Amino acid sequence: DVTVSFVEPRNERALQDLLHEPGVLAAEPFRAVPVIFKNGQYRRRESIIGLAQGSELSRVVDTHYQPVVIPAEGIVLSDKLAELLHVDVGDLLSVEVAEGRRPVLDVPVVAVVKTYMGTSAYMNLVSLSRLLKEEVAISGGYLLVDGDQTEALYRALKNTPIVAGVGLQESAQQAFNDTLQESLGTFVFFNTLFAGLITVGVVYNSARISLSERGRELASLRVLGLTRGEVSYILLGELALLTLLALPLGAVLGYGLAWLMVASFDTELFRIPLVINTATYGYAALVVVLAAIVSGLLVRRRIDHLDLVAVLKTRE
Incomplete structure (x- = not known):
C-alpha cells in the first residue's frame, strides 16, 4: 500500500520502527543502489533493487502474473535493459557502484524478465550487501497498511526526519x-x-x-x-x-x-x-x-x- 524511502541507507532495525507507525500491518525492506552497468561499449546508469528472500508485498512478476523468484546469487534484468546492454542469461555484467567506496563488480545475469515499464534490475538483498562488503542496509520499506489509518500514517511519516519520500500505491495507480x-x-x-x-x-x-x-x-x-x-x-x-x-x-x-x-x-x-x-x-x-x-x-x-x-x- 505504501512505499517509504529513507534519506540514506539505514540499519535493518529501521524496519522495526516502521512497524510501530500507525496502521502498519506488515513491512518488507528494499535496498536501491545506484550503479553504472557496462558491457563493452554499452553503458546504462540505473539502480539495482535489492529484495528480501520471499518478499510478498513487492514481487517481480512475469507477463503471466506469476512471481519470479530472485535467486540467492546473480542479477535479474528486465528484458528492455538486457536488450540495451546486449546481454543474456549466463553473461557476466560489469557493475560500477556509484556510491560509497564505488567498487566495480562482475555479476552474472541469472534471469531476464519481460516487463512493460522501466528498465529494472533486481538482486537478493543479502547477496547485494555481500557484494558491497557491508552489513545489510535498507533504503526503505514496503508497507501493508490498514486503510482507515492511511492518512494518519502519511502525516506521521512526513514528520519523520529520516524519511525522504512516501509513495501511496493507490494514489499512484489512480494517477496512472x-x-x-x-x-x-x-x-x-x-x-x-x-x-x-x-x-x-x-x-x-x-x-x-x-x-x-x-x-x-x-x-x-x-x-x-x-x-x-x-x-x-x-x-x-x-x-x-x-x-x-x-x-x-x-x-x-x-x-x-x-x-x-x-x-x-x-x-x-x-x-x-x-x-x-x-x-x-x-x-x-x-x-x-x-x-x-x-x-x-x-x-x-x-x-x-x-x-x-x-x-x-x-x-x-
Missing part, C-alpha cells in the same frame, strides 16, 4: 489510470470515430460510383423486363461480395498497423503489448457490414427510381 484515460483513451475514441465515418463514406461512395457507371445498363434491364429486386441484386450483390472479401484482408492489414503502432511505443519508459481480442475483429466487421447495409438501402432507393423513359429515348 487518469493519465492513460486522458491521453490514450481520447486517442482511441477519435480514431475509432474517424474509422467508422471513413468506413461509411468509402462503402457508400463505392455504391454510388457503381450506380452512376451502370445506371443506364440497369435501367435497360428494367425495360427488358427484370424486376427491381433482380436489378438491385446485380449491383448490390457485387458490392456485398466485395465487402465480404475485403473483411479478412482488412483484418490482416489492421493487425499490421497495430503492430507498427506498438513498435513505435517501445521505449525505455514503457512498452505496450500487442493484444487484439477476437471481439475487436467482430466489432470492426460489424461496423463495415452495417455501413454496407445502410449504403445498399440508400442505393436501392435510387435503383427503384431509375429514369426508364430516358433509356427508351436512346437511339442505340
Whole structure:
C-alpha cells in the first residue's frame, strides 16, 4: 500500500520502527543502489533493487502474473535493459557502484524478465550487501497498511526526519489510470470515430460510383423486363461480395498497423503489448457490414427510381 524511502541507507532495525507507525500491518525492506552497468561499449546508469528472500508485498512478476523468484546469487534484468546492454542469461555484467567506496563488480545475469515499464534490475538483498562488503542496509520499506489509518500514517511519516519520500500505491495507480484515460483513451475514441465515418463514406461512395457507371445498363434491364429486386441484386450483390472479401484482408492489414503502432511505443519508459481480442475483429466487421447495409438501402432507393423513359429515348 505504501512505499517509504529513507534519506540514506539505514540499519535493518529501521524496519522495526516502521512497524510501530500507525496502521502498519506488515513491512518488507528494499535496498536501491545506484550503479553504472557496462558491457563493452554499452553503458546504462540505473539502480539495482535489492529484495528480501520471499518478499510478498513487492514481487517481480512475469507477463503471466506469476512471481519470479530472485535467486540467492546473480542479477535479474528486465528484458528492455538486457536488450540495451546486449546481454543474456549466463553473461557476466560489469557493475560500477556509484556510491560509497564505488567498487566495480562482475555479476552474472541469472534471469531476464519481460516487463512493460522501466528498465529494472533486481538482486537478493543479502547477496547485494555481500557484494558491497557491508552489513545489510535498507533504503526503505514496503508497507501493508490498514486503510482507515492511511492518512494518519502519511502525516506521521512526513514528520519523520529520516524519511525522504512516501509513495501511496493507490494514489499512484489512480494517477496512472487518469493519465492513460486522458491521453490514450481520447486517442482511441477519435480514431475509432474517424474509422467508422471513413468506413461509411468509402462503402457508400463505392455504391454510388457503381450506380452512376451502370445506371443506364440497369435501367435497360428494367425495360427488358427484370424486376427491381433482380436489378438491385446485380449491383448490390457485387458490392456485398466485395465487402465480404475485403473483411479478412482488412483484418490482416489492421493487425499490421497495430503492430507498427506498438513498435513505435517501445521505449525505455514503457512498452505496450500487442493484444487484439477476437471481439475487436467482430466489432470492426460489424461496423463495415452495417455501413454496407445502410449504403445498399440508400442505393436501392435510387435503383427503384431509375429514369426508364430516358433509356427508351436512346437511339442505340
